[in-house]
Amino acid sequence: MKIIKKAKERTAEDNRRLRGTVAEIIDNVCENGDAALKEYSARFDGYVREELRVSRREIEEAYSRISEQELQDLKEARKNIEAFARAQRESMSEVKDFSPAPGIFLGHRIIPVSSCCCYVPGGSYPLYSTALMLITPARVAGVRRIVACSPAVHGTGSIHYKTLVAMDLAGADEIYAVGGAQAIAAFAYGTEQIRPVDMIVGPGNKFVAEAKRQCYGQIGIDFIAGPSEVLVIADGQADPEVLAADLLAQCEHDPNAKGFLLATEESLANRVIEAVGRELESLKTAGIARQSWEDYGEVVVVDSLKEAVDVANEYAPEHLEVNLENPDQIIGKLENYGSLFVGGNTAEVFGDYASGTNHTLPTVRASRYTGGVWVGTFLKVCTDQRMTAEASGKIAPLVSRMARGEGLEGHAVAAEKRLR
The missing domain is CATH 3.40.50.1980 (Nitrogenase molybdenum iron protein domain)
Structure with a gap:
């Protein structure tokens, strides 16, 4: 191997300072809710919205600004993304009444998460393609409440019109003009105007990534992106x-x-x-x-x-x-x-x-250790089982012995209660 052009070594960022800054933002949002969000909007976006949720009127205005060609391009891209997401969903099947032994019946169901927030970056460029990439598979997965958010264009209080149209086309149920680490905190913990969600997906800057890391557990995430x-x-x-x-x-x-x-x-x-x-x-x-x-x-x-x-x-x-x-x-x-x-x-x-x-x-x-966002990101595989009385009585001694071997007396008793 011969190196023709070598990259410089990435220096370690001041992660301690980043962690501290983001933790302060999360704490502020948890304590002060919408007031904190408006404070950060004034500081970072140069504009304060009284209503964080984007209205239908704003969405219609965005449609009036987009050209017919741009609209058709979004629709064609969405069609391909949706078709592949549906193919992926159809490749996943439920398991019903699998029997590893007589009288034991196992299965799994594939259940969509109830709600998610799709975070669409809006910093240097209006990344409207990301709106399609996040919201479309969530919709195909069957998520009941799909929320989208993106930072407002600086000084305007409004999400870029192309991003807004893409969010609506893809099927977002609610759209909010809020971004940054404060948006992650808001959708993880909730504020007066924002109901929390079960999962947050989407890329962002280092503050967004760190906020996702710190809020993980309160909400699910896709992964931490760099x-x-x-x-x-x-x-x-x-x-x-x-x-x-x-x-x-x-x-x-x-x-x-x-x-x-x-x-x-x-x-x-x-x-x-x-x-x-x-x-x-x-x-x-x-x-x-x-x-x-x-x-x-x-x-x-x-x-x-x-x-x-x-x-x-x-x-x-x-x-x-x-x-x-x-x-x-x-x-x-x-x-x-x-x-x-x-x-x-x-x-x-x-x-x-x-x-x-x-x-x-x-x-x-x-x-x-992981792939990218796909329809399965928004799906849970949840197992179930049922047994006949005969199967229960047959497996109980095995479970009792294993439980006592681990020193868990209550587990053993719960198994032995099934002996007939």
Whole structure:
């Protein structure tokens, strides 16, 4: 393995200060409710809304501002996301009356959570695609109360009109103009205007991520997300201009985002670096993308595809692209990724918006133990069992012996009461 471009080491953030700041915000919201939310809106958003919930009139006004083409684009993207979510839901089946022994009947039901909040970031860009990605699978799962929230555009008190339309199209029951760690606290614990939910999903900045971490247990979450990342495995047939574009598409998200290329040929690696430089000359988001690429962009030449697979599995990226002449030779060996994009025709950005898979994915190596948001995120698999008198009497001695072996006398007695 030869490193052509090395990323700088990520310095540890002042996590203690971050934890303390977020804890203060959560405590303030719990103690002061809506007053705290309005305080933070004035400080961070430059505007205070008296009514945090977005009205139907505001939603209709958003529809009046969106172009017909933009509306059709949202509808087409939603259609693909919904179709795949339904296919995923149909792949999950309930178990009824499975019998491991005569007279014992086991099963499980698949039950949607009762309520969820879909957090849609609204910082540097209006991420209306995230509204589709979160609300649509929740709706397919059958969640009865789907709440959406997003920060207001600074100084306006209003959520960006495209985001608002996307939230409504996807099927949100309630929409609130509130964001940041304070929004997570509000939907976890409730305020005068906000009823709490059972689960919060969606990406956000480090304050949102830390608030989700601290509120976990009070509510369920999807996962803790960090800066966006893409890892690309490519050989000599790949187009350097395409690879450069895919890397910079991630870099423009955030100065801390990461683009990582594993090339099988050094000449390809150098051509991609040159192509990145050319694209940065004209890219409108070059201010962010250049900093991300210079600080965290990485280019490595691997000695073999096996080495590429090993590096990818160890890195466990959010997005993994395989741009090889014969990608199938390694697909089955790749185990840790949020979402996989196979072949040069399959741009990662297609999954970001409209192909149908979800773009809310695990980062910072979390794909070692979880996948991204999907319809199953909003579903609980809950077991049940029933027994005949004969089966109860037969299993009771076994359970009694095991319980006494653990020193749990009450457990043993509860089993022995079933002996006939």
